[in-house]
Amino acid sequence: xxxxxxxxxxxxxxxxxxxxxxxxxxxxxxxxxxxxxxxxxxxxxxxxxxxxxxxxxxxxxxxxxxxxxxxxxxxxxxxxxxxxxxxxxxxxxxxxxxxxxxxxxxxxxxxxxxxxxxxxxxxxxxxxxxxxxxxxxxxxxxxxxxxxxxxxxxxxxxxxxxxxxxxxxxxxxxxxxxxxxxxxxxxxxxxxxxxxxxxxxxxxxxxxxxxxxxxxxxxxxxxxxxxxxxxxxxxxxxxxxxxxxxxxxxxxxxxxxxxxxxxxxxxxxxxxxxxxxxxxxxxxxxxxxxxxxxxxxxxxxxxxxxxxxxxxxxxxxxxxxxxxxxxxxxxxxxxxxxxxxxxxxxxxxxxxxxxxxxxxxxxxxxxxxxxxxxxxxxxxxxxxxxxxxxxxxxxxxxxxxxxxxxxxxxxxxxxxxxxxxxxxxxxxxxxxxxxxxxxxxxxxxxxxxxxxxxxxxxxxxxxxxxxxxxxxxxxxxxxxxxxxxxxxxxxxxxxxxxxxxxxxxxxxxxxxxxxxxxxxxxxxxxxxxxxxxxxxxxxxxxxxxxxxxxxxxxxxxxxxxxxxxxxxxxxxxxxxxxxxxxxxxxxxxxxxxxxxxxxxxxxxxxxxxxxxxxxxxxxxxxxxxxxxxxxxxxxxxxxxxxxxxxxxxxxxxxxxxxxxxxxxxxxxxxxxxxxxxxxxxxxxxxxxxxxxxxxxxxxxxxxxxxxxxxxxxxxxxxxxxxxxxxxxxxxxxxxxxxxxxxxxxxxxxxxxxxxxxxxxxxxxxxxxx
RNA sequence: GGAUCCAUAGCUCAGUUGGUUAGAGCGCGUCAUUGACAUUGACGAGGUCAGAGAUUCGAGUUCUCUUGGAUCCACCA
Numbered sequence: 042x043x044x045x046x047x048x049x050x051x052x053x054x055x056x057x058x059x060x061x062x063x064x065x066x067x068x069x070x071x072x073x074x075x076x077x078x079x080x081x082x083x084x085x086x087x088x089x090x091x092x093x094x095x096x097x098x099x100x101x102x103x104x105x106x107x108x109x110x111x112x113x114x115x116x117x118x119x120x121x122x123x124x125x126x127x128x129x130x131x132x133x134x135x136x137x138x139x140x141x142x143x144x145x146x147x148x149x150x151x152x153x154x155x156x157x158x159x160x161x162x163x164x165x166x167x168x169x170x171x172x173x174x175x176x177x178x179x180x181x182x183x184x185x186x187x188x189x190x191x192x193x194x195x196x197x198x199x200x201x202x203x204x205x206x207x208x209x210x211x212x213x214x215x216x217x218x219x220x221x222x223x224x225x226x227x228x229x230x231x232x233x234x235x236x237x238x239x240x241x242x243x244x245x246x247x248x249x250x251x252x253x254x255x256x257x258x259x260x261x262x263x264x265x266x267x268x269x270x271x272x273x274x275x276x277x278x279x280x281x282x283x284x285x286x287x288x289x290x291x292x293x294x295x296x297x298x299x300x301x302x303x304x305x306x307x308x309x310x311x312x313x314x315x316x317x318x319x320x321x322x323x324x325x326x327x328x329x330x331x332x333x334x335x336x337x338x339x340x341x342x343x344x345x346x347x348x349x350x351x352x353x354x355x356x357x358x359x360x361x362x363x364x365x366x367x368x369x370x371x372x373x374x375x376x377x378x379x380x381x382x383x384x385x386x387x388x389x390x391x392x393x394x395x396x397x398x399x400x401x402x403x404x405x406x407x408x409x410x411x412x413x414x415x416x417x418x419x420x421x422x423x424x425x426x427x428x429x430x431x432x433x434x435x436x437x438x439x440x441x442x443x444x445x446x447x448x449x450x451x452x453x454x455x456x457x458x459x460x461x462x463x464x465x466x467x468x469x470x471x472x473x474x475x476x477x478x479x480x481x482x483x484x485x486x487x488x489x490x491x492x493x494x495x496x497x498x499x500x501x502x503x504x505x506x507x508x509x510x511x512x513x514x515x516x517x518x519x520x521x522x523x524x525x526x527x528x529x530x531x532x533x534x535x536x537x538x539x540x541x542x543x544x545x546x547x548x549x550x551x552x553x554x555x556x557x558x559x560x561x562x563x564x565x566x567x568x569x570x571x572x573x574x575x576x577x578x579x580x581x582x583x584x585x586x587x588x589x590x591x592x593x594x595x596x597x598x599x600x601x602x603x604x605x606x607x608x609x610x611x612x613x614x615x616x617x618x619x620x621x622x623x624x625x626x627x628x629x630x631x632x633x634x635x636x637x638x639x640x641x642x643x644x645x646x647x648x649x650x651x652x653x654x655x656x657x658x659x660x661x662x663x664x665x666x667x668x669x670x671x672x673x674x675x676x677x678x679x680x681x682x683x684x685x686x687x688x689x690x691x692x693x694x695x696x697x698x699x700x701x702x703x704x705x706x707x708x709x710x711x712x713x714x715x716x717x718x719x720x721x722x723x724x725x726x727x728x729x730x731x732x733x734x735x736x737x738x739x740x741x742x743x744x745x746x747x748x749x750x751x752x753x754x755x756x757x758x759x760x761x762x763x764x765x766x767x768x769x770x771x772x773x774x775x776x777x778x779x780x781x782x783x784x785x786x787x788x789x790x791x792x793x794x795x796x797x798x799x800x801x802x803x804x805x806x807x808x809x810x
Numbered sequence: 811g812g813a814u815c816c817a818u819a820g821c822u823c824a825g826u827u828g829g830u831u832a833g834a835g836c837g838c839g840u841c842a843u844u845g846a847c848a849u850u851g852a853c854g855a856g857g858u859c860a861g862a863g864a865u866u867c868g869a870g871u872u873c874u875c876u877u878g879g880a881u882c883c884a885c886c887a
Contacts, residue, residue, distance in 0.1 A: 045849075230885085237887085249887055262887090298886055306887045313887070376885075427814070428882075435883090585882090621822085621880095652835085655824055658815075659881080663822065665836040672849040683846035690845090734824075738834070750851075 042685060042794055046678035048642035052786045056170050059789075064803055065177045067115040069573060076107035077115045077577040079559045080176060081590075082184060085120035086127055086161035089168040091616040091624070091662060092583055094634045095654065097172045098647035099613060099733060100581050104175055105782035106728055107578075109807035115574055117562045118176035120165060122158065122184045124448045124551045131157050131447075146468045146519045147446050147546055154447045155185075173643055173785045175803070180570070182562045184554060185449065189561045193554045194452045194535050196601060201533050205397050205405055210327075210527050211440060212317040215389040216380040217335025217349075223380050230376045237373035239302070240360060242289070243280030244273070246367045248302030250375065251312075252360065253352040255282070256341045257330040258289060260308040262319060265293035267304050283359050284342040292323045314388050327390055333524075335387060349387070392527040394442040394451060394547065398596075406436050409595040412605050418595060420610045421731045422657040425584055432588045441550045444522065448548035452535050455523060455543050457482065457513055459530045465543065468519035474506060478543075483510040513541065522546045556593030559606040566601075577607045584612035584657065611731045614659040616650065621661040632662050644784035645671035648737060651783065655734040673741060674787045677777070680749055681791040684770055687756070688796070695796065696763050698771035705761065710768045713752045716743060717772050721808050724779050737783055744776050770795075775808045 059065065067075065078100050083093050100116065108114040128142075131154050135141055142150055162183075169176065182189065200206045214223045238252050242261060249255075261278065263270040273291045280287055289307075296315055297306050310320030311329040320327060330340045337352050339345045344352045360366040378386040398406040410433040412418045413426060420426045442451060455463060461479035468474075474481070523546050525531070531545070532538050554561075559580070563571045576598070580591065591610055598606030617623055618630035625631070637646045649667030653660050688695055706714070720743045727736035752769065759765040774795065781788040781802050792802035799805065 042846095044847080247887080251887080296886090301886050309887090315885085315887075375887090424814075431813080431883085588882095615881095619822095623881095649835095653823075656826090661822065663835085665822070666834095668849085669835050672847095675849045676847065679847035679850090681846085686846060730826080732826080735826090738824080742834085749847085753846080754851090 042678070042682045044679075044682075046675050046787060046790070048644065048674070048786060049639075051790045052171070052173070052643055055786050055789050056173060059175065059801065059803060060170075060178065062801070064801060065116070065175045066179065067113045067177065067574075069569075070113050071573070073111075073113050075115060075574050075578075076104070076112040077117070077563075077574040078104060078579050078581065079117045079562050079577055080119055080174075081580075081582045082119040082121035082182075082555075082558070083165050083169075084123040084126060085165060085183060086130070086158045087123065088164050089172070089634055091632050091634055091650070093168075094172060094646060095613055095616055095650045096581060096583070097169065097174050098651050099611070099654075100579075101172070101174050101647075101785070102651065102733060102782045103579060103581070103728070105785065105803060106807065108175070108803070109778065109782070109805060111806065113573075115180070115570075116174070116176045117180050117182065118169065118174070118178060119182040119184065119558070119562055120162060121555065122447060122551075124443070124445055124548070127154065127158060128445055128447045142446075143468075143473050143521070145521075147521050151446045171638065171643065172647070175785075180562070184558075186561075188564070189554060189557075190449050191535075192557060192561045192565060193449050193549065196557060196597070197452060197549075198533055199601075200396065203403060205400055205403065207395050207397060208392060208527055208529075208531075209395055210390050211393050211395065212314055212388055213391050213393060213440060214378060214380070214386045215333075215391060216384050217331075217333065217387050218380075218384040223386065228386060229379045229383075231379055232374060233377050234372060234374050235377075237302070237370040238357060238360075239367040239369065240307075241280075241365045241367055242287075242305070242307065243278040245270075245278070245305045246303050247305040247307055248370075249307060250373065251309075251353070252356045253337065253341075253344070253349055254309045254312045254330060255307060255356070256284070256337070256344070257309045257311045257328045258287075258307045259310060259320065259325045259328055260290045260292050260323065262292045262294050262297050262306045262308050263304060264295065264297040264299045267297075267299050269304060281363075281365075283356065283363070283365070290325075292319070292325075294319050294322065311390050312388055317388070317390065329390060331387060331389065333389075392525065392529075393440045394453075396439040396441055396553075398436055398439055405596055405600060406433055408599045409433060409592060412595055412599060418605050418608065418610060421612065425587060425612050425657065428584070428587055429592060433592060436592075439550075441553045442547035443550055444546075445548055446546075448551060449554050451545045451547050451549055452533060453545035454532045454534060454538050455525055455529055455545065456532070456539075457541050457543060458484075460525060462526065463529060463543075464524040465516060466521045466524075467516045468521060469506070469511070469515060472506060473521065474511075478516075481511045481516060482513065513543075517543065520544070520546065552589050552593050555590060556597045557601070559594055559598060560601060575602065575606070576604050579609045579611055580607040581611045581613065583615055585615060587612060609731075612657050614654050614657050616653075617659055617661045619662050619664060637667060641667050641671040642674065642786070644674050644787050648673070648783050652734045652737045655732070670741075670784070673745065674784060676745055676749060677780070678787065678791060680744070680753065680773060681794060683753060684766070684773060685794070685796075687762070687766060691762050691766070693763075695766045695770050698767045701764055701767045705764045706768070707761075707764075709752060709755050710764065713747065713772055714768065716747055717775055717808075718810050721775070721779065721810055740776065740780050740783070744780070748772060748776060778802060778805055778808050781805075 080100065081096060104114055104116045132142055145153060214228055216223060235250050237248050237250055239246050239248050240252060245261060247261065263274065274293045275291065277288055277290050296319055308316045308319055308325060310317045310325050310327045312331060328340065330337055331349060332338045335349055337344050337347050344355060347355065380386055396405060410430065413420060413429055420429060457478050461484060463478050464475060465478055466473055466475040523543055559577055563575050565571050594606050598604065618632060620630055622628060622630065634646060645667050648670040649663050652666050653663035720739050723739040724736045756765045756769055777788045777792060789802050792798050
């Protein structure tokens with residue numbers, strides 16, 4: 042044995058052996074309860090970050106522990122298509138080539154991203170291997186595999202039949218730049234300083250940061266308690282606006298803050314969430330003035346076609362010129378909502394697919410709430426339960442459509458003839474054409490009026506397209522998006538019902554499909570695996586996605602199978618940067634695990650992270666613990682060397698521990714054996730409670746400060762070397778086994794060098810009392 | 811505005827239902843060690859547990875308030 046443990050040479054080789062020998066595959070035994078974990082799938086085209094490392098470390102620890110205990114143990118690997126993130130990355134690449142997603146039809150774009158991901162997915166798989174993850178690769182699943190799509194489609198169909206899906210107009214967070222909607226929880230909020238404009242509205246002055254939406258006003262509102270404006274409530278005001286006379290009703294509503302501005306608000310139900318809700322309460326007209334491209338529409342009169350930002354400038358200038366601007370507060374600080382890519386969100390009313398989470402005939406969410414309250418699903422650490430319960434109690438209907446292509450398409454079809462006013466956009470040669478289907482097919486006489494053209498090269502003249510009759514085939518072939526109205530006629534089906542149908546182009550919210558992850562990975566509904574391994578034992582993930590993901594898995598699990606998808610949820614904290622702040626590219630404090638693996642080894646990195654996360658709180662990357670555990674790896678390596686050296690010096694085989702008589706043991710022997718028993722007990726108890734750091738600490742303290750510092754020291758001077766060495770070797774091997782789930786590589790490497798070893802430490806029986 | 815969490819050694823953090831001298835890693839000091847390991851050993855210094863009050867025989871631990879910090883949710887036009 043070398044003087045120093047050289048982890049670099051060994052780790053890869055050891056993993057390869059484990060995998061080839063099939064140790065990662067479960068031994069199905071119907072008389073035993075299995076232990077199953079489904080890996081939260083990392084981004085298929087990304088690379089491992091510190092959060093993934095912690096996740097793998099904890100899950101591998103649990104898996105190896107149970108495997109050694111003799112449970113039929115399965116850890117299912119997978120990777121995620123990571124919808125939005127991948128699409129953003131991919132489009133960034135396109136931009137460099139001077140292209141955009143508009144250069145492709147929907148199908149071409151999907152294929153291009155598919156290829157991109159296939160080319161990049163090797164990295165994360167290799168890194169999972171590098172980490173020592175003892176996953177069963179034969180059960181690997183990608184989130185866009187056929188079996189996943191099939192199940193997700195079937196679930197959607199079932200939900201439609203159960204009356205849990207509806208199509209409705211809804212105020213959504215729309216990003217005009219991304220061309221898609223985002224869920225509330227996906228948004229970021231950023232504080233900004235913007236001008237607050239005080240505009241004259243007839244008898245009132247009111248404050249707004251968005252004067253350009255004034256064309257969509259359908260009321261002004263005051264607080265019912267506000268004495269200043271009491272006489273106006275219920276009346277109609279009439280005044281000169283930018284585009285002629287404006288008539289607005291004055292309503293009274295509690296949502297108006299009397300302290301803010303002048304206490305009067307303009308109400309724009311089409312472009313503001315509060316206003317939308319106020320509009321519902323007061324039955325106001327929803328009057329959109331901003332289109333899907335983020336430009337003002339024809340209701341804005343001369344401002345039509347301008348971007349929101351440009352329109353604001355011009356509207357402000359015009360108001361000032363006409364004397365309609367009272368004054369401007371330039372130092373107003375408020376928060377704006379941003380999409381994942383950092384663009385400003387435009388609240389819009391658009392048709393969407395929804396899950397009714399609490400229908401009167403069947404509640405999708407209630408059983409999932411009950412499952413946690415009743416303890417059918419236990420959450421560790423327990424204080425995180427509050428987050429879950431509050432979220433579930435407040436959860437509203439869930440918008441599940443996204444206007445992206447990189448994901449699972451909603452299996453819905455629209456017949457062209459039955460939906461003549463449905464708008465579509467498609468690529469024809471090099472031009473993107475948008476228009477009503479009946480016009481494009483020349484089934485109406487409104488020729489060309491609603492057609493729009495985006496992009497466009499010299500090869501096609503727009504004039505030629507303005508009145509062209511397209512075939513449905515041409516539209517289908519270059520199809521990018523359909524914009525079905527809220528009351529469109531549709532068919533739910535996996536494959537196209539016939540030639541005259543156009544597909545829904547929206548995809549599912551990623552959480553709609555990943556919410557079924559424990560089901561699809563195990564082969565729901567009727568595979569052998571599913572029947573045996575479901576429900577799983579533990580779901581382990583970061584606390585940040587308890588609402589997004591954990592809640593959805595519990596809802597789908599119960600809805601589809603009647604059983605919870607997992608019995609325990611363990612939520613780990615987020616690994617922060619060395620400075621204790623969140624890692625972010627802009628701060629330049631992102632930690633790349635590769636660097637640490639190269640310098641200290643996988644075992645040390647795993648162990649360091651595990652020991653840093655005692656109670657699920659966020660924690661700064663514990664660099665000095667990683668170093669400490671690297672030293673520890675070397676320490677136990679040298680303990681092994683010592684035993685081999687003693688054996689050689691002594692010149693005889695070390696006797697089996699079982700052959701040592703109790704009466705031959707001295708006080709030191711008895712003490713160390715007793716302490717071993719205590720450690721075994723502690724490790725089991727702490728792991729049972731998900732107290733990984735405490736378990737790790739117990740082994741560390743025992744091996745280093747008892748076994749090495751005390752017991753080994755006295756072995757050196759013992760006369761009865763046969764007894765001492767037998768005890769030492771026994772205690773050492775037991776300790777190695779305890780340590781193996783934490784530090785798999787170094788323990789295996791030592792194990793292979795020790796006399797009397799078997800095939801592999803990872804399939805050795807777990808030490809028992 | 812609503813909520814959760816945190817404040818313990820120079821640094822990063824444990825301390826689980828309140829119970830004898832408050833722990834670890836790193837760092838620091840003294841000494842030792844050239845045959846397992848300098849990625850070592852022995853010994854040691856260092857904490858009025860943010861502050862104030864309350865409950866209790868007893869509080870780092872429970873409660874209230876104050877101060878400072880982190881995060882989540884909802885958001886005011």
